[in-house]
Amino acid sequence: MNIRRFLSSSITIAEMEARKIRHDSTELWTRIIQPALWLLVFGETFNAIKAMPSGNFSYIQFITPGILAQSVLFISIFYGITVVWEKDVGIITKLLSTPSPRSSIVLGKSLAAGLRGAFQAIVIFALALLIGAKIRLDPIDVAGVFAVVILFAMCFSSLSMFLASYLKTRDRMMGIGQALTMPLFFASNAIYPISVMPIWLQYVSIANPLSYAVDAIRSMLLVGTYGNLLVDMLVLFLSTIVFLVLASMSIKKLLE
Amino acid sequence: MDTYHDDKYFMTFDSTVKMSDAIAIEANNLTKVYRDSIRAVDGISFSVRQGEIFGLLGPNGAGKTTTIKMIITLTKATSGTLHVFGIDVFKSPETVREMLGYVPQSISVDTDLTAYENLLIFSKLSYVNKKERNERIRNALEYMDLSSRADDIVKRYSGGMMRRLEIAQALVNRPKILLLDEPSIGLDPSSKKQVWKNIKQLNQEFGTTILITTHDMGEADELCDRIAIMSEGKIAILGTPLDLKRDVGGDIVTVNLAFTPPIMSLPKEIGNIVHNNEKSIQILTTNGEEAIPLIADFFRSHEIRVESISINKANLDDVFMKYAKRRLGDEMYKATRNTRRDFARRAR
Numbered sequence: 001m002n003i004r005r006f007l008s009s010s011i012t013i014a015e016m017e018a019r020k021i022r023h024d025s026t027e028l029w030t031r032i033i034q035p036a037l038w039l040l041v042f043g044e045t046f047n048a049i050k051a052m053p054s055g056n057f058s059y060i061q062f063i064t065p066g067i068l069a070q071s072v073l074f075i076s077i078f079y080g081i082t083v084v085w086e087k088d089v090g091i092i093t094k095l096l097s098t099p100s101p102r103s104s105i106v107l108g109k110s111l112a113a114g115l116r117g118a119f120q121a122i123v124i125f126a127l128a129l130l131i132g133a134k135i136r137l138d139p140i141d142v143a144g145v146f147a148v149v150i151l152f153a154m155c156f157s158s159l160s161m162f163l164a165s166y167l168k169t170r171d172r173m174m175g176i177g178q179a180l181t182m183p184l185f186f187a188s189n190a191i192y193p194i195s196v197m198p199i200w201l202q203y204v205s206i207a208n209p210l211s212y213a214v215d216a217i218r219s220m221l222l223v224g225t226y227g228n229l230l231v232d233m234l235v236l237f238l239s240t241i242v243f244l245v246l247a248s249m250s251i252k253k254l255l256e
Numbered sequence: 257m258d259t260y261h262d263d264k265y266f267m268t269f270d271s272t273v274k275m276s277d278a279i280a281i282e283a284n285n286l287t288k289v290y291r292d293s294i295r296a297v298d299g300i301s302f303s304v305r306q307g308e309i310f311g312l313l314g315p316n317g318a319g320k321t322t323t324i325k326m327i328i329t330l331t332k333a334t335s336g337t338l339h340v341f342g343i344d345v346f347k348s349p350e351t352v353r354e355m356l357g358y359v360p361q362s363i364s365v366d367t368d369l370t371a372y373e374n375l376l377i378f379s380k381l382s383y384v385n386k387k388e389r390n391e392r393i394r395n396a397l398e399y400m401d402l403s404s405r406a407d408d409i410v411k412r413y414s415g416g417m418m419r420r421l422e423i424a425q426a427l428v429n430r431p432k433i434l435l436l437d438e439p440s441i442g443l444d445p446s447s448k449k450q451v452w453k454n455i456k457q458l459n460q461e462f463g464t465t466i467l468i469t470t471h472d473m474g475e476a477d478e479l480c481d482r483i484a485i486m487s488e489g490k491i492a493i494l495g496t497p498l499d500l501k502r503d504v505g506g507d508i509v510t511v512n513l514a515f516t517p518p519i520m521s522l523p524k525e526i527g528n529i530v531h532n533n534e535k536s537i538q539i540l541t542t543n544g545e546e547a548i549p550l551i552a553d554f555f556r557s558h559e560i561r562v563e564s565i566s567i568n569k570a571n572l573d574d575v576f577m578k579y580a581k582r583r584l585g586d587e588m589y590k591a592t593r594n595t596r597r598d599f600a601r602r603a604r
Contacts, residue, residue: 016377023369089363094358097360099354
């Protein structure tokens with residue numbers, strides 16, 4: 001396989017998504033409502049009653065990285081639905097009939113999910129600043145946050161594509177997406193620290209990529225110390241690779 | 257890889273390309289069994305010559321689309337071999353896909369993009385040289401009469417335009433073989449004609465080999481040089497449209513006479529009387545047009561006045577009914593044949 005062709009195809013698939021968003025960005029804007037509610041309603045309320053042990057930070061500060069990661073999780077875990085829809089209208093068939101390698105199509109689709117994730121990050125940054133949540137705005141850290149967001153979106157969108165290859169319908173994908181998001185969300189450090197969880201849940205959260213994404217974002221956005229960052233990034237990177245490979249191998253089944 | 261592409265694809269007129277002896281697609285004992293043990297394609301062998309329009313016909317579920325999907329490498333054969341210009345489809349799928357253009361059954365252009373963008377993305381995914389890209393896109397759009405709407409979102413296109421865009425899309429990588437799966441399905445008659453015109457033009461001007469699936473016999477008759485009728489995963493018969501039509505017996509000429517003639521027999525060279533209803537006689541001939549003057553002369557020489565003569569040409573529908581639905585038994589075939597006769601009688 002020619003690596004230059006491989007990358008150029010992947011970027012083309014992401015470009016396709018970017019062009020679609022440029023024509024109609026309604027979906028992106030509606031995706032903002034949910035994280036905005038989490039921050040403005042849930043965040044502000046819990047901030048006021050000080051019920052959560054959020055350490056040296058206000059609860060709204062603590063939750064901002066969690067909500068960012070959560071909203072990216074939502075977008076990417078349901079990305080398989082987009083792919084199933086594209087299969088139904090024949091776009092996937094068309095893409096797979098080009099000389100481009102299958103894995104480049106999958107990588108491109110996950111990059112496209114990353115693109116949507118990056119847009120969420122921009123909006124949540126803006127929201128956080130708007131409600132006065134103090135976050136560190138060091139350019140390198142901000143770039144780091146975007147890198148984590150894109151990687152994280154790639155990770156779960158490829159998991160979603162892998163599942164879609166077997167589940168094949170939008171309804172089932174909707175079901176599995178719903179079934180996955182809440183456990184992933186609650187068994188993570190997104191809205192409360194791991195230390196307050198019951199022991200068994202703490203173990204679950206260790207196996208949860210969302211925890212690592214939140215931890216990475218939190219260390220760059222709030223703490224400014226990078227003790228766990230390497231581990232976080234490594235876990236994210238490896239799970240992304242695993243899911244990408246699985247999805248590349250299974251994507252053809254989507255057409256059957 | 258660029259050696260596959262003729263750079264003058266859109267500019268040359270080379271009639272010698274048409275019908276060369278080279279084999280474009282060769283299938284040998286090709287079989288596809290799905291998991292639920294349905295033999296979608298059951299040991300078919302055929303070859304498509306370079307430069308011809310080859311039709312795969314058959315009712316729904318006959319295995320046409322599965323066959324096309326195996327050629328475009330979207331699904332793997334269970335057994336058998338398949339070569340495209342000598343290259344093993346299952347061993348080098350990406351090389352093979354580079355030589356093919358594929359228009360799937362359902363509309364599959366991205367309706368959220370403009371026509372230009374659809375072609376741009378597709379040409380990038382097909383690794384069209386960056387320098388040539390824009391010119392090829394422009395040519396393909398022009399060729400399919402879509403230039404004026406190139407920057408419209410495809411959502412606003414009519415069905416016929418979408419289909420043409422789809423063919424344009426398959427053309428940007430200048431395929432040696434174009435695979436069209438039910439290209440005129442769901443189109444109104446005038447859009448259908450336009451698509452047919454484009455397909456024929458492609459074949460005649462550029463020598464593109466075309467494999468087409470359809471269950472529209474009119475379409476097959478209009479476009480195809482050779483036809484294979486598939487039924488339940490097998491090829492029931494393969495030949496030129498003319499051969500196939502001859503196979504079902506030829507044309508029926510109906511003669512209406514001024515009065516009931518005495519019992520008589522026709523000379524062999526004219527044909528056989530298949531139905532005799534007093535003043536109306538139906539004659540089965542190999543070629544209706546040629547038989548009409550002979551029939552007229554015959555009755556004149558017997559001093560029987562002819563009031564009218566009508567002709568009912570054998571068409572591929574008859575062939576289709578004979579081969580594609582053979583399992584339903586001869587009953588059905590005969591019934592159709594009779595219906596056609598009845599229809600011919602009413603039509604007079």
